[in-house]
Amino acid sequence: MPVKAIARTSIARNGVGAFVPSCHRVSIQYCNWGGSSTGLRQALKTGKIDKFAGETQYIFYEVTKKPGHPILKFHYSNDTVQEVSVANLKAEEILDKLDHYSQRSGNKLIKFNHKVMSVNDSVRGIWSPLHLPKTHRHKI
Amino acid sequence: MLRRSIVRVSQVKPNLLTGICKPVLNTKNIITIINSSRSYSTKLSNYEVPVEAKYDNIQDYGSYKHNIFTHRLPESSASQSPPLVALHARLNLPSSYSLSTLSQALNLNRYDDGLANNFGLNVLGKNMLSYYVNEWLLIRYPRLPMPVHNVAVNALMGPQVMYEIGKQWGIEVDKSSKLDKFLSQESQFLKYGRLRFIEEESKYPDKPAETGIYELTNEEVKSLDKQNSTFISEEVNAYSSAVIAIIGGLYTHAGEEATKEFINNHILSRKLPLENMFEFSQPTRELVRLCDKLQFEDPIDIRLIAETGRLSAHAIYVAGVFCGVEKLGEGVGSSLAEARTRAVINSLMGYYLYSPIDNEGNEVKLPSDEEYKFDGIIGPGDIAI
Numbered sequence: 001m002p003v004k005a006i007a008r009t010s011i012a013r014n015g016v017g018a019f020v021p022s023c024h025r026v027s028i029q030y031c032n033w034g035g036s037s038t039g040l041r042q043a044l045k046t047g048k049i050d051k052f053a054g055e056t057q058y059i060f061y062e063v064t065k066k067p068g069h070p071i072l073k074f075h076y077s078n079d080t081v082q083e084v085s086v087a088n089l090k091a092e093e094i095l096d097k098l099d100h101y102s103q104r105s106g107n108k109l110i111k112f113n114h115k116v117m118s119v120n121d122s123v124r125g126i127w128s129p130l131h132l133p134k135t136h137r138h139k140i
Numbered sequence: 141m142l143r144r145s146i147v148r149v150s151q152v153k154p155n156l157l158t159g160i161c162k163p164v165l166n167t168k169n170i171i172t173i174i175n176s177s178r179s180y181s182t183k184l185s186n187y188e189v190p191v192e193a194k195y196d197n198i199q200d201y202g203s204y205k206h207n208i209f210t211h212r213l214p215e216s217s218a219s220q221s222p223p224l225v226a227l228h229a230r231l232n233l234p235s236s237y238s239l240s241t242l243s244q245a246l247n248l249n250r251y252d253d254g255l256a257n258n259f260g261l262n263v264l265g266k267n268m269l270s271y272y273v274n275e276w277l278l279i280r281y282p283r284l285p286m287p288v289h290n291v292a293v294n295a296l297m298g299p300q301v302m303y304e305i306g307k308q309w310g311i312e313v314d315k316s317s318k319l320d321k322f323l324s325q326e327s328q329f330l331k332y333g334r335l336r337f338i339e340e341e342s343k344y345p346d347k348p349a350e351t352g353i354y355e356l357t358n359e360e361v362k363s364l365d366k367q368n369s370t371f372i373s374e375e376v377n378a379y380s381s382a383v384i385a386i387i388g389g390l391y392t393h394a395g396e397e398a399t400k401e402f403i404n405n406h407i408l409s410r411k412l413p414l415e416n417m418f419e420f421s422q423p424t425r426e427l428v429r430l431c432d433k434l435q436f437e438d439p440i441d442i443r444l445i446a447e448t449g450r451l452s453a454h455a456i457y458v459a460g461v462f463c464g465v466e467k468l469g470e471g472v473g474s475s476l477a478e479a480r481t482r483a484v485i486n487s488l489m490g491y492y493l494y495s496p497i498d499n500e501g502n503e504v505k506l507p508s509d510e511e512y513k514f515d516g517i518i519g520p521g522d523i524a525i
């Protein structure tokens with residue numbers, strides 16, 4: 001057998017070609033009575049959430065009435081769910097939260113201390129001390 | 141037509157209701173509430189519909205028809221399913237792509253309220269996909285050995301990858317039973333936007349699931365790879381089937397150009413790690429055979445280009461493969477043998493992973509592109525040792 005093949009799967013590059021937003025479902029939970037839901041109730045009543053949902057057609061919104069503090073639940077395509085409490089927030093602040101979290105990928109936020117993050121090898125390659133002419137090499 | 145991507149759900153917990161419901165699936169699939177029954181483990185009787193093919197004449201295959209009556213979901217119902225509308229928008233599908241077809245692509249159940257399933261769309265999508273993937277691989281990498289080509293096709297359109305794509309598209313599985321849907325007062329339209337492959341009967345388990353134990357179905361047993369003890373689960377298969385059927389649906393509604401663009405954007409844009417898919421057993425021998433086949437006149441010569449010194453703390457050697465004055469490849473290793481093998485593999489990879497370019501340095505055109513001109517790229521075939 002000359003060459004054997006090793007099974008691999010291709011690696012997703014969302015945004016190269018097509019971009020599919022990662023957040024696909026948002027559950028909006030509010031209380032009809034509690035004071036902490038005032039902002040969310042107002043956002044729902046004045047149609048601000050409807051307008052936002054119209055602009056982001058790619059997200060499926062669920063509105064649930066449940067006693068307790070109001071919560072936004074963002075479901076991402078990597079099977080993570082982000083819960084954001086919007087208790088005592090004003091309608092505009094809630095819309096900012098919606099806008100912010102619906103654009104996220106669902107990955108954990110990390111501090112990345114390098115200049116480049118890539119799935120590709122460096123085009124230039126790494127520097128090698130052995131590829132210089134013999135006269136230019138470092139001598140100990 | 142009003143398309144809604146927003147739905148209001150009222151929260152009613154199933155356990156708050158006093159009566160326990162038992163679905164009775166006779167002719168019309170109507171759910172009736174029975175107060176006496178107290179368990180969920182009701183088997184759904186009479187669910188199987190016998191499939192019989194009828195024909196006028198046994199030899200006239202055109203007259204064959206089976207007696208399952210299926211119909212397509214009306215567009216007015218489909219447009220009221222928020223997950224379906226959202227999926228349509230998320231994939232940037234053209235407006236000509238009807239929501240009912242998208243819903244059909246997500247249905248794998250044979251008897252789902254008489255709705256048509258995705259079998260036909262899946263066959264169509266699979267044909268389109270395999271054509272464009274194979275075309276791309278054969279033209280872009282004309283020298284790939286056959287086993288690697290097959291694995292590369294699988295890496296681009298195998299069930300596991302299609303499952304990942306389906307997940308990324310945000311397709312969700314319809315897991316809840318009719319009973320649960322009824323109890324939680326879920327809108328009947330929601331399920332049309334979800335992946336439907338679990339049969340209604342298996343949504344009512346006889347016994348509670350044990351943790352850490354997964355029982356394989358017959359289909360999963362067939363896909364079992366005993367060496368690696370891996371299998372393709374029903375869910376992976378279902379996602380894969382739905383994604384391929386969505387591509388098939390695009391072809392029926394928007395034509396070939398749109399389908400090609402969609403496949404390019406979603407599947408061929410993925411990174412294919414071809415350089416990690418080769419496994420050589422005797423690389424040096426293979427390289428010698430390859431050079432014979434290519435009728436190189438000079439013999440193969442592996443030479444040391446540089447080294448840090450044999451007595452250095454971590455010796456590094458750079459070896460090169462030469463054929464006359466041409467350098468075919470180069471490898472770095474911490475021993476002479478390692479450097480030699482790496483150099484040989486590097487030169488073999490340089491041959492196998494060759495990708496042709498045109499006069500202006502762009503990638504060559506594919507046969508399905510406009511103004512494609514056949515340039516003659518028939519290789520010498522695979523190397524036998």
